[in-house]
Amino acid sequence: MRIAIVAVEGSLLSAIAGLSDLFWITNQALRTPPEGMAKELSIPPGLAFETRIVSANGEPICDPQGRLIPVDDSFTMTDVYDAVLVTGMALDANGLPPMSESVRQAANWIQHNYQQGSWVGAACAGTFVLGEASLLDGRRCTTTWWLHHAFKRRFPKAHVAWGAAIEEQDRIVTTGGPLSWIDLALHMIRRLAGPDVAKLAADISVADSQSLPQMLYAPRGFVNTTDPLLLQAEQIIRHDEPGMTAERLAKALNLSERTLHRRLRNLVNESPKAFITRVRIETACMLLDTPGASIKQVATQCGYNDDTAFRRAFAQLVGMSPVDYKRWSNNRNSRPF
Structure with a gap:
């Protein structure tokens, strides 16, 4: 070779x-x-x-x-x-x-x-x-x-x-x-x-x-800092009740669903559903970095009523389970230099 x-x-x-x-x-x-x-x-x-x-x-x-x-x-x-x-x-x-x-x-x-x-x-x-x-x-x-x-x-x-x-x-x-x-x-x-x-x-x-x-190594929300629409959408998702949908997000942004889909595709190459999931999981990572945070509480705070759905979405995006991430984060933050 x-x-x-x-x-x-x-x-x-x-x-x-x-x-x-x-x-x-x-x-x-x-x-x-x-x-x-x-x-x-x-x-x-x-x-x-x-x-x-x-x-x-x-x-x-x-x-x-x-x-x-x-x-x-x-x-x-x-x-x-x-x-x-x-x-x-x-x-x-x-x-x-x-x-x-x-x-x-x-x-x-x-x-x-x-x-x-x-x-x-x-x-x-x-x-x-x-x-x-x-x-x-x-x-x-x-x-x-x-x-x-x-x-x-x-x-x-x-x-x-x-x-x-x-x-x-x-x-x-x-x-x-x-x-x-x-x-x-x-x-x-x-x-x-x-x-x-x-x-x-x-x-x-x-x-x-x-x-x-x-x-995992980038500042949370880093990819959204390039456009005001992304920052606004991120804040809406983080402070919304569980059950956020593309329709609700578009309405909160005063956009049609079609326009929201096009704008997100052009800006971050994501669908509204994928964008919502990413923001939620990035928020979950921040919360799991806090000592004492329970996975169930974090899931609820990020808009997930179903623990299984949260764990599945987390693993798919982060590449490890919430439990493994918390262990990885704790070890990384407590490592002596």
């Missing part, structure tokens, strides 16, 4: 080296699996990953701290890769991923490889390179939570999912967060070599193969 790791101006050395190392570590484990593991896993014979770091001209590139990133190949090479991956990069003076000539050349090269059948993946700000390549137009994707609004403005045709840890559509994988190259690598291994090899890679690296949604 041949993996290309793209290096552009501002690429993070740690992410590029980390990606390469994780595939190398996986190779070592494939050759000599830890005792007791080989019998449990179905591993294709002779499987190995080869990584190549690729830049526009094949020359080393400086990372944001002035260290050189070694490079193996250039974009002029005609090699065929099973996957092409882009990592995070330094932001410009405006706090945004730069759109340099290096990035444009990378976007064109990645688009060409995708058309040749390669899988394509990007982590953190590297998702902007895929956006520049027009590969995310009309496709569901994600990016780092604090770049969400900037991403939507720059690539309005992309269907960016708020707070998602990882998204895949049509052989294109995107992840969020500067360290999410780990999630990207494990997901790509799973797609290229199967779940058993991905489990081996995760276990040998002591990495979590189940990524938590980014919304």
Whole structure:
């Protein structure tokens, strides 16, 4: 399996080296699996990953701290890769991923490889390179939570999912967060070599193969701060009695249901029902962060009379049960530094 790791101006050395190392570590484990593991896993014979770091001209590139990133190949090479991956990069003076000539050349090269059948993946700000390549137009994707609004403005045709840890559509994988190259690598291994090899890679690296949604780390209501309508709707939902519906929300906002649906779809790519659920669950997370809060009380405060419906909605959005979230939150907040 041949993996290309793209290096552009501002690429993070740690992410590029980390990606390469994780595939190398996986190779070592494939050759000599830890005792007791080989019998449990179905591993294709002779499987190995080869990584190549690729830049526009094949020359080393400086990372944001002035260290050189070694490079193996250039974009002029005609090699065929099973996957092409882009990592995070330094932001410009405006706090945004730069759109340099290096990035444009990378976007064109990645688009060409995708058309040749390669899988394509990007982590953190590297998702902007895929956006520049027009590969995310009309496709569901994600990016780092604090770049969400900037991403939507720059690539309005992309269907960016708020707070998602990882998204895949049509052989294109995107992840969020500067360290999410780990999630990207494990997901790509799973797609290229199967779940058993991905489990081996995760276990040998002591990495979590189940990524938590980014919304856990973002300020509650962050995605709604871009538009007064979203902020107003959020407040109505948080202070309303149980049983909020799209019809009631539209009426409270002096809008028709059809207009509300269109506005929410354009602003956050959500239906009114999904918007209502997200606001309720984000509120639940805030309440569960409070010591002593009971899950039943939180469910009621967030408009759920049915505990089962609350737990189902919570798990679907947060990726864990309310009990597990409360335990995770308590451990995170009480961790000594």
